Amino acid sequence: MKAQILDGKATAAAIKAELAVRAEALKARGITPGLGTVLVGDDPGSHSYVRGKHRDCAQVGIASIQRNLPADATQEQVEDVVRELNADPACTGYIVQLPLPRHLDANRVLELMDPDKDADGLHPTNLGRLVLGQEAPLPCTPRGIVELLRRHDIEINGAEVCVIGRGVTVGRPIGLLLTRRTENATVTLCHTGTKELPFHVLQADIVIAAAGVPGLISADMVKPGAVLLDVGITRTEHGLVGDVHPEAYEKAAWVAPMPGGVGPMTRAMLLTNVVEAAERQVTGL
Numbered sequence: 001m002k003a004q005i006l007d008g009k010a011t012a013a014a015i016k017a018e019l020a021v022r023a024e025a026l027k028a029r030g031i032t033p034g035l036g037t038v039l040v041g042d043d044p045g046s047h048s049y050v051r052g053k054h055r056d057c058a059q060v061g062i063a064s065i066q067r068n069l070p071a072d073a074t075q076e077q078v079e080d081v082v083r084e085l086n087a088d089p090a091c092t093g094y095i096v097q098l099p100l101p102r103h104l105d106a107n108r109v110l111e112l113m114d115p116d117k118d119a120d121g122l123h124p125t126n127l128g129r130l131v132l133g134q135e136a137p138l139p140c141t142p143r144g145i146v147e148l149l150r151r152h153d154i155e156i157n158g159a160e161v162c163v164i165g166r167g168v169t170v171g172r173p174i175g176l177l178l179t180r181r182t183e184n185a186t187v188t189l190c191h192t193g194t195k196e197l198p199f200h201v202l203q204a205d206i207v208i209a210a211a212g213v214p215g216l217i218s219a220d221m222v223k224p225g226a227v228l229l230d231v232g233i234t235r236t237e238h239g240l241v242g243d244v245h246p247e248a249y250e251k252a253a254w255v256a257p258m259p260g261g262v263g264p265m266t267r268a269m270l271l272t273n274v275v276e277a278a279e280r281q282v283t284g285l
């Protein structure tokens, strides 16, 4: 079977064109959306993602505010930058690039953010709102996955979804999104402690692999005709490797590949959250 491609690059380009119009309309009403980023340390992946975020901002007409700190920055220095962005009116939304170096307490940093400026939807208040079914900015990768499926007319309602990975940016929140009444999927969340991973993956109509383990999902685990979304990224000396083994692609009806699938959607959803936050300022909602 030749799987069809869930083309995140093309879908993200379409979303960015829509956002550019909305950013222009905001400017006409006196509000320039501005994205801040807080980046601590030298991780090449994190630097590349943050560069990408600011490139996207320039394309869409969102102002950029960058705060970079050295790898040995103290908790207090990071928190000072967060306080500064909370107070800066030019910054309508911002993110703290994760992961932070190990000596820093990421939860304390996230908690200090103004929830109304949380462009990642990772502040405890916003994650709590998601649990309660209230309006909140949504975490970018989960939101991007739902948007990618919707824009390709993939049936989510009633689907059996297997998520592999329990991280805070993807695994945990995607279960919350997909089980809302508007999505109505049934979600199994697997992780390193799951005893029968192949059994769970084999039941799934939609597989979301976000474990960061190269080639974890092999062809024999995949139900023929399933939808595969490869969210895992591991940097090796041979380049980037996803969680889905290339042979597994052959069994699927649809594949969001890595690269070019969910990653570009993560970036597009960050821009969407920033524009929406600025729109809320205009309407006062």
Ligand SMILES: Nc1nc2c(c(=O)[nH]1)N[C@@H](CN(C=O)c1ccc(C(=O)N[C@@H](CCC(=O)O)C(=O)O)cc1)CN2
Residues within 6 Å of the ligand: 048, 049, 095, 096, 097, 098, 099, 120, 140, 141, 169, 233, 240, 257, 258, 259, 260, 261, 262, 263, 264, 266, 267
């Ligand atoms: N504060 C946050 N930190 C992290 C998040 C996040 O949503 N918020 N997610 C990831 C990193 N990330 C964005 O920050 C991200 C990851 C991957 C991509 C992407 O476009 N990937 C490409 C391939 C990678 C490459 O070319 O280097 C793709 O899949 O096509 C974008 C953003 C962890 N941290």
